[in-house]
Amino acid sequence: MSVPPRARPVALADVEAAAGRLAGVALETPLIESLALNARLGARVLIKPETLQRVGAFKFRGAYNRLVQLDASQRKVGVVAFSSGNHAQGVALAAKLLGIPALIVMPSDAPKVKIAATLGYGAQVRRYDRLTESREAIAAAVAAERGAIVVPAFDDPHIIAGQGTVGLELARQAAALGASLDVALAPVSGGGLLAGVSLALKAAWPDVEVWGVEPAGYDDLRQSLAAGRRVTIKPSGRTLCDALESPFPGELTFPILKRNLAGAVAVTDAEVAEAMRYAFSVLKLVVEPGGAAGLAALLAGRVEVGGRTVGLVLSGGNVDPALFARVIGGEL
16 A cells, blocks of 8 residues: 655655654754865855765765655555666665655666665665566565565655755755755656755745756756746656656646756766766765765756856766776776
């Protein structure tokens, strides 16, 4: 069984309520600054490294905010989710902390580090072939068999509100530094993170430009914004950014994104790899491909930031060691 989303749109009050539930459970990740990056871009860049969050990505925030609101009967039957990795880990850890059984449907080609971590948090993992099987159908069958609650990766008001706490923290931390954001960038797939973050940042600075960053070939949000409606794309291949492969923006996230965004830009695999190398060598951070998309957009000049103050979300750091070695070695 699944809980239908509320009719009322997600609002800032929901993000603030999520922050209360997450207090003392999720980490308040720091806001950091690099003089080298500032000099290269001619801007002031305030970096929110969710690579340092529990499970190594922002996804823990939304997962915990969703699961902690389940009642006793719902917790007993457990939860099921489908994910290529970070949402899987977020749900697995949140379920472990709350004593809730969890089964995660993951593609067989998901990064090994993400599968291992999900199992390590105590969840069951059901692997599938993304070319021949439907993860949605598998999750639905498990939910029907067990009576379990389906926990969506992005299209859920509690998930969106939880992810929005990234933006809430960023706004508060920037204000404490005496900074006012002109521009903000974050990676986007289904849109849960970007929708939540945009709610918080637009409340703090109504004129801030919020940009979504997608992998080239997976620019469904850019196409959707241009069309004024949700567009589903049919990618012709894979992307280095395994965490950003949703072919469409969410039903709940898109109206928020349409209202709050300045636009969406795309970055190539080569640009993402260069951003990962830059993060490692200059920022001293390990960032996974999808998590580095916003940095890639800045380094490639996709958004004009000269003379402006920029908020940048590095959304995750769960990269397979072998892949990371290839990227750092310049093979990709």
